[in-house]
Amino acid sequence: MAITSANQLELLQTAEAVAREKMIDPGLVVEAMEESLARAAKSRYGSEMDIRVSIDRKTGRATFTRVRTVVEDEELENYQAEMTVEQAKQYLDDPKVGDQFVEEVPPVEMGRIAAQSAKQVILQKVREAERDRQFEEFKDRVGTIINGVVKREEYGNVIVDVGRGEAILRRNEKIGREAYRNGDRIRCYIKDVRRETRGPQIFLSRTAPEFMAELFKMEVPEIYDGIIEIKAVARDPGSRAKIAVISYDGSIDPVGACVGMRGSRVQAVVNELQGEKIDIIPWNEDVPTFLVNALQPAEVSKVVLDEDAERIEVVVPDDQLSLAIGRRGQNVRLASQLTNLDIDIMTEAEESERRQKEFEERTRLFMDTLDLDEFFAQLLVSEGFTNLEEVAYVELDELLVIDGVDEDTANELQARARDVLEEQARAALERARELGVQDSLVEFEGLTPQMIVALAEDGIKSLEDFATCADWELAGGWTTVEGERVKDDGLLEPFEVSLEEAQNLVMTARLQLGWVDLADLEADEAEAEEDAGDESAEEAGA
Known part of the structure; x- marks a missing residue:
């Protein structure tokens, strides 16, 4: 088949037909044709030649050209597609490296094999263009x-x-x-x-929580318009789900709007999700209040939030325990997913028993260490004192409010508490010395003798050892393993050292050892504050 003898418009007509069928740009089909014709021409003229084909987008005429590039003498490798500056002088005026000499060559006769190869190239290019179009369409x-x-x-x-x-x-x-x-x-x-x-x-x-959120957006115009926002979704696909909503218009009830007239809106979502039961819950910025809502239909007596551990304790009446936990733990599991907190549920009886045990332990502590009778020790515990440090270093007025405690008694209590603490510190320091703790760690400000003993028993006996610790190794933390939060015990966690305090202690140790430069640290902090300010400005602008 000779290109010259073919109807020149046939190429363009074919390209447009393929483009319409595959819904891609006709230009991409024409480019594929140009590449296929160039390959066919190379098989005729030689694979080392740089043969290019250009199809006129209006007339369909195919022009075959041979391109030769000017290169340095020592870089000349392909004599068919390159030439030196000296060789180029017979074709170009004042040739320079990088110039190209283009000459038209006769069209080729395409045999059966060449035509088949050209067809494969075109199909491959069209297939790639179709894939790109699909990706661009669906990625957004x-x-x-x-x-x-x-x-x-x-x-x-x-x-x-x-x-x-x-x-x-x-x-x-x-x-x-x-x-x-x-x-x-x-x-x-x-x-x-x-x-x-x-x-x-x-x-x-069909199991993603976002699927439910999008279904509600389709059924509830207020969500689509932004008047009501879905803040969180938790699902046990096909069984039960909880969705938290908030209204930015005081006159619109977010729960009622999502339920709809006679439950029509929520029922449409339930039907799409194969009868999945949906609890619609009002969102609240106050985490304990939100959790009480999330645990519906169970009643909650008391909530204790531990923000550092991202855990929350919930106390429910004895007859509400099974309802709060739900079938196979479903209710509390969904509430945990919705609030992003670990939830411990206990009955009022269990909580009362735990509080009684703590009361007895603290009473025994004060009786044994301060040489008090049981009644007086119970008075201290009832007033909220939990350890010797609070008794020893609290303002005197806080002791004087206890019935039967005058100024002399308060001074005597504090003196006894301080004596006990000093004796405990001395004993801990001796123990630390026995364990081989170096002076650099003993003299480090911020660590008590008891803390130093705890570190030494774990092999940390010098300031260098301490400086290599991670903050979570000292303060403890939580790690997510296979979807479940696992507790990491910290060496100084019994002494109520927070993560931030642990970070400061470790960084101070590194500064003292010269591992960290103070100027660099201040520069990093300034940069972090600047970045945080930029993000806040962007959010405000948005």
């Missing part, structure tokens, strides 16, 4: 709901026709025991779109 739709038609099922995974491509709904992203047949219509959440060698992969989900 991540986080939205899409409707599709079930095409087939493979090993439990559902392949869904989403119009201009196929998507996959993995079996672990299906709700419960959902089963689909070919041709069924399905609504899913686009969870991720990835560019892979076999083409863009679109991953769908």
Whole structure:
């Protein structure tokens, strides 16, 4: 087949037809044709030649050209596609390195093999363009709901026709025991779109919490308009879910708006989620209040929040325990996901027993160390004193408010407490010396003798050892392992050293040892504050 004898407009007509069919840019098809014709020409003229083909976008005329580039003498390797400055002088005026000499060559006769090769090149280019178009179309739709038609099922995974491509709904992203047949219509959440060698992969989900949020956005106009905001969602797909909402208009009840007239709005979502029961909860900035709402329908008597540990203790009446925990722990698990806190639930009886035990332990402490009778020790505990340090160093007026305590008695109490603390410190210091603790650690400000003993028993016996510690090793913390929060015990945690205090202690040790330069540290802090200020300004602008 000779290009010159063919209808020159046929190339453009073919390109437009393919582009319309595949819904891609006709220019990409023409570029693929140019590349395929250039390959065919190279097989005729020689693979070492730099043959290029240009198709006129208006007339369809294909122009074949040979390009030769001017290079340095020592860089000349390909005599068919390169030439030296001296050689170029017979073709160009004042040639320089990098100049190109372009000459037109006769069109080629395309045999059967060449034509087949050209066809493969065009198909490959069209396929790549189609994949790019699919990726560009769907990558911006991540986080939205899409409707599709079930095409087939493979090993439990559902392949869904989403119009201009196929998507996959993995079996672990299906709700419960959902089963689909070919041709069924399905609504899913686009969870991720990835560019892979076999083409863009679109991953769908029906179990994602975001899917429920998007369904509510479709059913509740106030959410779509931004009057009501979904703050958090927790799901046990196909069984039960909790969703927290807040209204920015005082005249609109967020829970009522989501429920709808006679439950019509929430029922539409429930039907889509295969009967999943949904608790709609009002959001509250106050974490304990929000948690009380999240544990509905159970009643809560008392909430104790530990912000550092991100844990919360909830006390419920004895008859409400099973309701608060829920079937197989479902209610408390969803409440934990919704608040992002670990929740410990106990009955009033269990909490009373624990408080009684703590009261007895503190009473015994004061009786043994301060040589007090049981009644007087109980008075101290009842007034909120928990340890010897509080008794020894509290303002005298706080002791005088206790019934039967005058100024002399208060002074005597504090003197006894200080004597005991000094004796404990002396004994701890002797123990630390026995363990081989160096003076650099003993003299380090911020550590008590008892803390030093705890460090030494773990092998930390010098300031250098201490400076290598991580803050969480000292203060403790929490680690998430396989989705569950696991407690990391800190060496100084029994002494109520916070994470921030541990950070300051370690950094002070490193400064004293010269491991960290104070000027660099101040510069880093200033830069961090500046970045935080910029982020705040951006959020305010947004």
